[in-house]
Amino acid sequence: MESWLHLCSSGTACYPACEVVKETAWRGQSPPISVTGVISVTDRDCSLELTFEYITNFPEQVVDNLPADISTGIYYGWASVGSGDVHKMVVSIGWNPYYKNTKKSMETHIMHTFKEDFYGEILNVAIVGYLRPEKNFDSLESLISAIQGDIEEAKKQLDLPEHLKVKEDNFFQVSKSKIMNGH
Ligand SMILES: Cc1cc2nc3c(=O)[nH]c(=O)nc-3n(C[C@H](O)[C@H](O)[C@H](O)COP(=O)(O)O)c2cc1C
Numbered sequence: 092m093e094s095w096l097h098l099c100s101s102g103t104a105c106y107p108a109c110e111v112v113k114e115t116a117w118r119g120q121s122p123p124i125s126v127t128g129v130i131s132v133t134d135r136d137c138s139l140e141l142t143f144e145y146i147t148n149f150p151e152q153v154v155d156n157l158p159a160d161i162s163t164g165i166y167y168g169w170a171s172v173g174s175g176d177v178h179k180m181v182v183s184i185g186w187n188p189y190y191k192n193t194k195k196s197m198e199t200h201i202m203h204t205f206k207e208d209f210y211g212e213i214l215n216v217a218i219v220g221y222l223r224p225e226k227n228f229d230s231l232e233s234l235i236s237a238i239q240g241d242i243e244e245a246k247k248q249l250d251l252p253e254h255l256k257v258k259e260d261n262f263f264q265v266s267k268s269k270i271m272n273g274h
């Protein structure tokens with residue numbers, strides 16, 4: 092997968108595990124792209140309106156490090172937390188027109204029920220496909236139903252053999268061994 096972009100949150104000296112997955116050979120193509128970042132406790136301050144599903148935010152430095160030519164929109168792929176198992180995920184990159192955010196964000200929902208929150212943990216994300224552009228909605232219900240639709244579509248897409256093989260990619264293995272080595 093030499094065309095992958097591996098990104099991490101820069102400036103997080105206390106998390107050198109990120110270094111391993113730093114940039115490889117990004118050639119400006121569309122996905123796959125992988126991103127690693129530490130979920131900040133400040134994520135807890137976000138609006139709790141969408142409590143139907145948990146959505147986690149990468150810190151600002153991670154989002155600022157995304158290549159400028161990645162289109163905003165809704166993507167799907169794989170994610171792991173720390174050295175944990177790899178699960179299906181959906182991720183929204185952009186300004187959330189419904190909330191009129193002024194800061195670009197990268198928000199991930201993992202299709203897995205975790206026993207507890209993972210603030211302070213490293214989140215590894217491999218984006219493999221694009222679903223749709225970000226949209227504005229006339230009600231919160233329509234936004235929620237769009238996200239639920241994204242989750243269902245992503246689950247289907249990720250069962251395709253070409254996407255299933257990404258689950259086994261070295262990116263997740265490297266993240267695992269680095270963390271287990273205590274780095
Ligand atoms: C799969 C997915 C799709 C999303 N699609 C949109 C969208 O089309 N428009 C939008 O304004 N926000 C979209 N969002 C962002 C949500 O509005 C945002 O994650 C939600 O408001 C939670 O914000 P909070 O973390 O501040 O609670 C999407 C988020 C996810 C995970």
Ligand SMILES: Nc1ncnc2c1ncn2[C@@H]1O[C@H](COP(=O)(O)OP(=O)(O)O)[C@@H](O)[C@H]1O
Nearest residue numbers: 134138139145146147200201203205208209210
């Ligand atoms: N399946 C999951 N996907 C994403 N985050 C999760 C998941 N399960 C638990 N979390 C935790 O929930 C946090 C977000 O919670 P909260 O702020 O209440 O959600 P929201 O942003 O949807 O309002 C994440 O930072 C993460 O620690």
